Amino acid sequence: MSSYHSEIGLALVGAGYWGTNLARTFTATPGIALKVVCDRRRAALQEIQKRYTGVEVTDSWNSVVGSSEIDAVVLATPPSTHYRLAREALSAGKHTWVEKPLALRYEEGRGLVEAARKAKRMLFVDETFLYDALVERARELIATGSIGKLYHASFERTGMGRIRRDSNVWWNSAPHDLSVLRHVLNLPVLRMSVFGHARVQRGIEDVVWAALELGENVSLHLYLSWLFPDKRARMTIVGETGIIEYEGRFEKRALRRYNYKLGKITSETPEEISSANLIPIESFEVTETIQDDRREPLLVSCAAFRDSILSGLPAPSSGERSLATVAALEAGDHSLAQNGLWVQIPQD
Structure with missing residues (x-):
């Protein structure tokens, strides 16, 4: 197994809501050994110890990056910490998984990509939905x-x-959504207008509307809200002859493809039209309906990180590919x- 004797030694940094999900999925991923979990909160570490016997816990980041037993680091920490921690992990020779977003600024993201290239280590961004088989099917249908x-x-x-x-x-x-549109539509985001409101907390928007102009004259509308009665993670793509509709909420994942045909535009009124x-x-x-295929995208994502490390080949959510997402996020901000x-949005 490459230069790894039997398993890739993994450290998880951050044991919050998403960090505990990552602990669960990485411990279920063959070829990876979760060796240590790092967090500043004692209660979080105690919970890890209860769930995972044999996994060490620490509040020392330096001990994680300095350990020869650790081959890869998973960062499930606030976005403001991603650049510093990922840079230090890569500099220490660790393959690095970063929660989305990769960074808060495009130049920081580019710096991390360069650091990974210099260290000859993999930089992976947790863009989980790219590893949903239904999203991949949508990409194939469009390609x-x-x-x-494509219309909008x-x-x-x-x-x-x-x-x-x-x-x-x-x-x-x-x-x-920006990572999914990058992967599925394979079109650059040229410019955008983003508007929102901060109703619950001063200065922290909880609802946002965005209009995006993409390459090939494709338009896109994005709506995000924390105050909405219906849980949705919906993507609808309209083309000249068909429509793809995807729902990504894990409890009701599904993909539907529709075909349609417009009648001819004539000066006469057909009998069936009023x-x-x-x-x-x-x-x-x-014309096609696919329900949840029961493969959890996060498990597929963890396996993709492992395979990327072993093969040396970039994953769909590699740091370099995720730079386009960071550029769009920064422009939207x-x-x-x-x-x-x-x-x-500048185009490289």
């Missing part, structure tokens, strides 16, 4: 032209509760701060 020329798309990520105090809904939720001002829909049908001003 093969099954819905024709709509993304919604909503729910009630889990309101964060350390970041707004843009930085917390938009990374999911007005000459209407264009008839000749057909509209569901600037637009949000200026009440929806359109912001151009």
Whole structure:
């Protein structure tokens, strides 16, 4: 198994809500040994000890990056810490998994990519939805032209509760959708306008609307809210001949593909149409429905991190590929701060 005798020694930094999910999935991933969990909170470490016998706990970050038993570090820490901790982990020769977003600034993200290249280590971003088989199916359908020329798309990520105090809904939720659109549509984001409101906490937006202009004249609308009665993680992509609809909430994941055909536009009114001002829909049908395939995307993501380390090949959510997401996030943040001003996104 490459230079790893039997298993990749892993350290998890951050034992909060998402960190405990990562502890569960990494301990279930063959070829990886979770050796230590690092957190400043004693109660969090005590909970880890109860659940995982044999896993060490520590509150010392330096002991983690300085350990020869640790091959890879997983950072489940606040976004403001990602750049510093990932840079130090890479400098110490550790393969590094970073929770989304990779960084808060594009230049910081680029710096981490360069650090990984210099250290010859893998830099992986936890863009979990890229490892959902249904998202991959959507990408295949679009790549093969099954819905024709792309027109527009709509993304919604909503729910009630889990309101964060350390970041707004843009930085917390938009990374999911921006990474999915990057992977599925394979089009650059050229410019965007982002507008939102901070209703619950001063200066921390809990609802955001975004309009994005993509390459090939494709438009996209994004709606994010922490105060919405219906939990959604919905993607709808409209093409010239078909529509793809994806729901990503883990308890109700599904993908549907529709085909449609418009009637001809003529000067005469067909008998079945009541007005000459209407264009008839000749057909509209569901041509494919896929329910949850039962493979948890986070488990697939953990396996992809392992495989990337062993093969030396970048994963779909590699640090370099995630740079486009960071660029869009930063541009959106600037637009949000200026009440929806359109912001151009530099193209490398």
